[in-house]
Amino acid sequence: MAEIKDPENTILMELKGGTVTIQLLPDLAPKHVERMKELARAGKYDNVAFHRVIEGFMAQTGDVANGNMEDNFNLRAAGTGGSDLPNVPAEFSKVPHARGSIGAARSANPDSANSQFFINFKDNDFLNGQYTVYGQVISGMEHVDAITRGEPPANPDRMISVKVAADA
Numbered sequence: 323m324a325e326i327k328d329p330e331n332t333i334l335m336e337l338k339g340g341t342v343t344i345q346l347l348p349d350l351a352p353k354h355v356e357r358m359k360e361l362a363r364a365g366k367y368d369n370v371a372f373h374r375v376i377e378g379f380m381a382q383t384g385d386v387a388n389g390n391m392e393d394n395f396n397l398r399a400a401g402t403g404g405s406d407l408p409n410v411p412a413e414f415s416k417v418p419h420a421r422g423s424i425g426a427a428r429s430a431n432p433d434s435a436n437s438q439f440f441i442n443f444k445d446n447d448f449l450n451g452q453y454t455v456y457g458q459v460i461s462g463m464e465h466v467d468a469i470t471r472g473e474p475p476a477n478p479d480r481m482i483s484v485k486v487a488a489d490a
Contacts, residue, residue: 324461331355332487333362333457337469338479342462343487344424351413351456354426354435358456359486361386361405361437367484373474379446381469382427383481384438390480404436411435412454419449422466424457441466 324343326332333344348355361367361384370389374382383389387403412432419425419442427438435454442449443466459466469479 326487329488329490330486331359333358334483334485334487334490335367335462336482336484337462337465338482339465339468340462342465343460344457345460346424346457347417347455350415350417351426351454353410354413354454354456357405357407357410357437358439360407362484362486363489366405366437367481369480369482371474371478371480372469373478374440375469375471375475375478376473377471378443380425380440380442381466382438382440384427386437404438407436409434409436410454413456414451414454416451417455419446419453419455420458421445422459422463423455424459425449426454426456428453443467 331346331348335342346355366386370383370386372381372383373385373389385403386405421442421444423442425440426435427440428435
């Protein structure tokens with residue numbers, strides 16, 4: 323378990339294999355960080371599937387509108403939804419999309435991020451300056467590496483729970 327220096331800006335994501343600790347970056351992307359904490363505190367990320375997991379690239383989750391359906395047939399809609407909150411404008415920075423970084427998923431519109439995010443399996447420099455980075459896995463990356471692959475996976479892994487460390 324990583325040492326948590328800033329519990330208010332640390333996310334504890336429970337996966338089947340264990341806890342993933344994510345250090346949020348409020349200085350770089352304050353609106354994205356606030357959104358993640360707001361949805362986590364409301365329990366919106368609990369039981370949401372990883373609906374797009376590409377080997378050697380990233381694992382995407384966070385579709386709070388469609389991603390918590392138990393019927394995997396309906397997971398085909400996952401990736402099309404967000405929360406009932408307004409979209410979050412892009413907050414690009416010089417921080418690279420390195421292994422373990424958290425990026426805001428969005429449509430072609432840079433200001434369309436809402437609730438979905440992805441965790442990079444490796445350094446994905448081609449995403450730099452095009453997608454907002456707002457967190458970094460500081461422990462438990464082995465659990466991220468073990469997420470079932472697919473678009474969507476036949477039996478997707480889910481975020482069991484997502485909490486702000488200050489509340490845990």
